[in-house]
Amino acid sequence: MARRQTIDPLVRAKVIETWGGECWLGLPGCTRVGTEDDHIVPYSHGGMDTVPxxxxxxxxxxxxRQDRVLYGYGARLHMIVAPPGSCDREAVDYIESHRNTGDPVVSFNAMASAMGLVSPSPAERRAVAMAWSGAYRQFAISAEPIDVWCVRTTPGTKRHPRMLDEWIALDYDVHVIDPGFGIEWERAGDDAARKMVRQWYALHLSQELVDARQRERRARLVALGLRTDRAQSPSRPEW
Ligand SMILES: [Zn+2]
Incomplete structure (x- = not known):
């Protein structure tokens, strides 16, 4: 952190001249005014004090942001959001048909069953949620070009209600799975499960909505010199 203050004022002036003075991240709570120098490739990954x-x-x-990397500047995070009844079905099918052998999968349900939990209590669910967040945090700062597949029912928690905004800001690949309310409702075995289905559909998540926001964000990233246009980015699989 201390080295941030020693950036050559001429480099800083050139950064502002080239990329503008507005905050490039736009995470939830952003004040928009760029007052600090942020390294795209962090120091810890060997990022330099250069204009690019x-x-x-x-x-x-x-x-x-901490040291979380922009998609492709290290790890490539794939966030799969699915209603509760689809996490062990469509979400798993989707990941299995897209991942390469050995890609890590961070799934609440898989972690719960690895812990031997059958119907986790609230305290047990919190422990699983901590394991999920811990794994996410570590993968999110990884300098290695690995593909990581994360499954969640909701893109937010009480403490972090705007997770989806962070994922879009960091240009993660976000995929919404929605088999339809009727199918999810049928799958729900009891009132508690039906309540979760209703809560999920109250979020009004859709791939169209995510795609529209991602298009906007990517245009900004192109303007910031952090992406070329889509046709020139073969690293991102098309689906
Ligand atoms: Zn900001």
């Missing part, structure tokens, strides 16, 4: 590697960020976003 620095963008201006607000204090809030700089702190809240």
């Amino acid at each position: 590697n620095i963008r201006r960020a607000c204090k809030h976003c700089n702190a809240s």
